[in-house]
Amino acid sequence: MVDYNLRDRFLNVLKGKTVDRAPVLSVTQTGTVSLMEKCGAFWPEAHSNPEKMAALSLAAHKITRLEAVRYPYCVTVLSEAMGCKVSRGTKETQPYVTFPPLGNSGELPEIPYSLLEKGRIPTVLEATALLKNKTEGSLPLIVGIESPAALCSRLLGADNYLRQLLKSPDYIRECLEINTDACIEYANALFEEGVDAVCVPDGISGPDILNLEIFELLIKPAYRRFCKQVKGPKILHMCGDASLFLGTLSECGFEGISVEEKVRDLKSAKKNLGNGICLIGNVASSSTLLCGSREDVKAEARKSLEGGVDILAPGCGIAPLTPLENMTALVEARDEYCGSVFSCFEDCRSKCYESESYGSRCHKSESYGSGCHESESYGSGCHESRYRESESYESNCYEPEY
Numbered sequence: 215m216v217d218y219n220l221r222d223r224f225l226n227v228l229k230g231k232t233v234d235r236a237p238v239l240s241v242t243q244t245g246t247v248s249l250m251e252k253c254g255a256f257w258p259e260a261h262s263n264p265e266k267m268a269a270l271s272l273a274a275h276k277i278t279r280l281e282a283v284r285y286p287y288c289v290t291v292l293s294e295a296m297g298c299k300v301s302r303g304t305k306e307t308q309p310y311v312t313f314p315p316l317g318n319s320g321e322l323p324e325i326p327y328s329l330l331e332k333g334r335i336p337t338v339l340e341a342t343a344l345l346k347n348k349t350e351g352s353l354p355l356i357v358g359i360e361s362p363a364a365l366c367s368r369l370l371g372a373d374n375y376l377r378q379l380l381k382s383p384d385y386i387r388e389c390l391e392i393n394t395d396a397c398i399e400y401a402n403a404l405f406e407e408g409v410d411a412v413c414v415p416d417g418i419s420g421p422d423i424l425n426l427e428i429f430e431l432l433i434k435p436a437y438r439r440f441c442k443q444v445k446g447p448k449i450l451h452m453c454g455d456a457s458l459f460l461g462t463l464s465e466c467g468f469e470g471i472s473v474e475e476k477v478r479d480l481k482s483a484k485k486n487l488g489n490g491i492c493l494i495g496n497v498a499s500s501s502t503l504l505c506g507s508r509e510d511v512k513a514e515a516r517k518s519l520e521g522g523v524d525i526l527a528p529g530c531g532i533a534p535l536t537p538l539e540n541m542t543a544l545v546e547a548r549d550e551y552c553g554s555v556f557s558c559f560e561d562c563r564s565k566c567y568e569s570e571s572y573g574s575r576c577h578k579s580e581s582y583g584s585g586c587h588e589s590e591s592y593g594s595g596c597h598e599s600r601y602r603e604s605e606s607y608e609s610n611c612y613e614p615e616y
Contacts, residue, residue, distance in 0.1 A: 220281045224354040225410060227524050228447045228469040230490040236519060236526050238548040239282035241356055241413040241449050241472050241494055243531040244274040247306060248538045252277055257534075258302035261287060261309055264340035272345065275353060278541040282354040283345055286338055289415060292360045292400055293368040295332035296323060296393075306534045314371035320385065323369050323392045330403050339407050346408040354410040356449070359400055361416040362393040362436040369393075376423070383432060390436045398443045405446035412446065413472070415531075417453035430462055441467025449494065453530065460486040470494050474529040475502075475514070480521025493522065496529040497544060504533040508543040515547035 223233045250256045253273035255266035271285035288309040294300045299313040316323065326332055330339070338357060345355055360368070366389050367375040378386050401412050417423075419433045441448055450468045452459060455476035460483055463471055470492035477483050477496055484493050497503060497514045506514075518526055526548050532541065 221349075221352055221354045221410065224282060224525075225447070228411065228449075228492050230492070235552040236524060236548060237281050238526040238545050239280045239354070239356075240274070240284050240528050240532060241282075241358075241411075241470070241525075242284070242415060242451055242499075242528060243287045243308070243358065244280065244284050245270055245287040246274075246532060246534050246536050246538070246541070248536075249273045249277060250305065252538075257287065257305050257307075258309070261302055262334055262337055264337050264344060267337060267341040268344040268348065271341070272348060274541070278538060279545040280541065281545075282356050283349065284356045284358065284413070285341060285345075286334075286358065289358055289360045289364060290368070291334045291338055292396060293365060295326070295329055295335050295400075296365065296369060296396060297326070298368050308534075311368045314369055314374070316369045317371055318374045323365075323389055323396075325392065325396050325399070329396060329399055335400065335403075339403065342404065342407040342409055355408065356411045356413055357404050357409050358413045358415060359397060359404070361414045361419065361450075362390045362397055362440065363419045363433055364416060365393040365396065366390060367418045372418070375418070379424070379428060379432065383428075387432055390432060394436045394440050397440055401440075401444045401446070401448075405444070410447065411449055411469075412444070413449040413451055414440075414468075415451040415453070415472075420452050420454040420456060421459055422454035426458060426462065429459065434462060434466060437463075437466040437468075449492075451494075451530070457483060457486070464488050464491055470525070472496075472527060474498075476529075480518065480523060484522045492524040494525040494527050495523055497527070499528045499530040499532055499536075503528055503540050503544075504536045506540065508539050508546075511540045511543035512547040512550070515544055516551055519548065519551045 220237070224237050224239070226233050227237055245257060245260065249270060253269050255270040260266040260270045267285055271283045274280050275283055290298065290300045290309045290311060293311055297315040298311045300309050301312050303309045329335070342355060342357070349355070366386065370378065370389070404412060419429060424433070447469045448467070449470040449472055450463060450466070451472035452463065453474060456463070456473050457477050457479065460471065464487045468491070471487060472494035473483060473496050475496050475498040480493065480496070487493055496518050497511060502510050502514050515526055526544060
């Protein structure tokens with residue numbers, strides 16, 4: 215039986231209201247090989263088939279009891295609609311941009327006529343309608359979309375984008391203005407279709423890439439306009455140790471801020487965000503959810519809850535080879551912390567504890583797929599075991615897309 219309070223609980227937390235317990239869910243990607251095998255909806259087909267996209271996203275709730283439905287499984291949908299060439303990946307790797315159409319031409323992006331009919335945008339909208347019907351308003355629907363800056367990096371190419379940030383900030387500002395318009399149009403279409411929140415993962419604008427001065431000069435105005443004009447709850451996922459950025463992020467207009475495990479002082483993070491902004495996170499996707507034991511997951515989840523997160527969630531996108539029992543352990547940790555274990559899908563629960571062994575799933579130097587999950591890697595390989603949104607051009611870095 216579905217707990218019909220899950221959607222209300224999620225939305226109330228985003229509104230700053232008191233709830234009975236912290237929601238436990240993922241605002242970043244949830245597709246795993248185990249879930250694909252359980253529900254029969256596999257990548258890459260689930261990236262472009264609305265029925266399979268819906269089935270796989272719903273499986274994360276039915277089988278692991280995560281309290282939201284989050285889709286799609288990459289952040290290349292809008293990029294593709296804007297003209298990027300995208301590889302659909304494999305069963306274990308997400309879609310990634312293979313060719314940035316603008317490159318170093320100096321040209322500005324153009325929003326195509328009938329943007330919402332381009333690429334896989336109709337797939338996401340149709341999946342939303344299917345999920346709205348299946349969940350009957352009982353579960354929150356969360357869709358991940360590119361940020362204006364991430365869209366810039368895909369259209370121009372990551373290296374060129376970063377160079378132009380320093381050499382031609384006025385050009386980048388114009389690009390961001392156009393991309394913000396595209397992000398707003400797509401986000402509002404999602405809300406009209408019935409989505410409850412959009413998550414904007416940003417690994418290209420965080421402290422690992424930019425300093426605070428450049429962020430406030432170029433990125434913050436785009437975020438503020440996006441938040442002002444999008445007609446529904448907005449969540450930002452910021453990669454890296456976002457601690458020094460939280461004060462300025464609190465002024466952008468997002469209802470929720472999702473952080474990685476690198477943000478260690480959650481009490482200070484909560485204070486820096488101020489009242490009314492939801493802190494989300496921050497169990498490590500790689501070292502704990504992928505590589506750790508169930509007890510490791512529970513211990514880290516408890517630290518996040520004790521630190522004051524409003525929503526317990528992975529610190530980044532869930533890696534495709536993450537064991538189901540570790541995803542389920544997130545929910546168990548929250549239940550144990552709150553002192554009231556409950557089950558929504560008892561008939562599915564026993565399946566979550568089946569052994570999910572894919573050989574040796576955790577080696578610090580081993581790559582899964584073609585590099586790193588959801589990591590903004592603009593050089594050789596990936597940053598140890600970071601899981602971030604896909605900024606992959608060719609096959610040198612696979613990053614789980616939020």
